[in-house]
């Protein structure tokens with residue numbers, strides 16, 4: 001599929017939003033959905049619906065096969081060694097909670113240390129904070145530098161003999177910094193430290209290869225990958241998923257239940273308790289096929305061009321202050337505008353049909369470090385064009401006029 005034609009695959013771009021063509025620059029929050037994904041959800045509910053992994057009737061077996069097909073597609077897409085290393089969750093947040101909780105139950109002890117970074121989304125901080133409360137585990141922070149990046153050297157500096165886990169973002173949802181996750185993983189493993197990667201912003205934009213990366217856990221948010229909401233993927237190395245206890249109890253995750261004993265199911269069922277987000281999982285296969293039809297190399301090239309173009313535009317725009325200029329930057333352009341609250345920026349841009357996000361983007365530690373309560377963030381996806389960024393810039397200029405800025 002040609003990248004120039006991508007917008008046509010997303011029905012939302014045929015809609016007028018408050019009489020405007022939509023310029024959607026909020027993909028780091030959640031991406032729009034291609035027709036194939038929406039159609040698959042409809043088809044599943046209207047023609048193929050059954051719960052999975054339970055009944056033996058035709059529909060149930062067919063739905064189970066579709067569900068497991070997505071698992072195989074994810075395995076292939078991220079080059080995991082084993083299909084059973086793919087666990088479906090209700091989001092990346094749940095995936096990260098699962099990891100922190102189960103490591104807390106079986107692996108971490110009082111006094112152990114977790115190393116995270118100042119870039120982390122609350123989803124990769126708060127679950128570790130629970131362990132700080134319940135198990136007296138210490139959290140250390142690798143610091144963000146002036147470029148909005150965290151270097152390998154800074155990570156190395158913050159590792160102590162008590163560090164048991166390094167939990168880091170792949171790509172910052174505020175500064176766009178792409179962290180050297182492979183080098184960090186190699187370093188961590190040389191010291192016997194587990195590596196957990198928050199891949200929410202990495203997975204939609206970067207080529208993934210779990211066997212090459214060798215991290216222990218990688219959390220994915222499907223709604224940012226042109227897929228349905230209510231769905232995440234946890235990649236976990238088989239050895240860890242086998243060793244750690246279940247996260248939630250209920251139907252589907254057990255082998256045998258007696259009054260005085262319970263044994264758990266095999267992987268990945270052990271971590272998929274209760275009725276899962278069946279339609280979302282089945283439709284997510286279409287998201288992967290869609291991304292594959294474009295090709296991750298083409299996606300990466302297209303988005304790198306957009307970021308470079310957008311950065312140049314905003315850098316030239318007086319009064320706009322870009323946040324983060326890391327060497328390796330993903331598709332996020334966060335900024336402030338002198339004296340204007342980010343919510344006002346977002347509201348004024350919205351009147352021009354430009355959808356961005358304003359706030360702390362679930363990264364209060366990062367914003368504290370910058371001494372600002374919030375920022376405005378434009379983030380790109382495969383459907384964006386340079387024209388979208390021109391409209392963004394024009395709309396920022398409208399906003400400046402309202403606030404009498406030069």
Ligand SMILES: Cc1ncc(COP(=O)(O)O)c(C=O)c1O
Pocket residue numbers: 028029090091092093094121123124169171172173198200201220221222223231232362
């Ligand atoms: C870096 C990062 N981590 C975690 C999350 C949470 O993902 P989910 O919405 O799938 O729970 C997000 C979503 O905004 C994110 O950007």
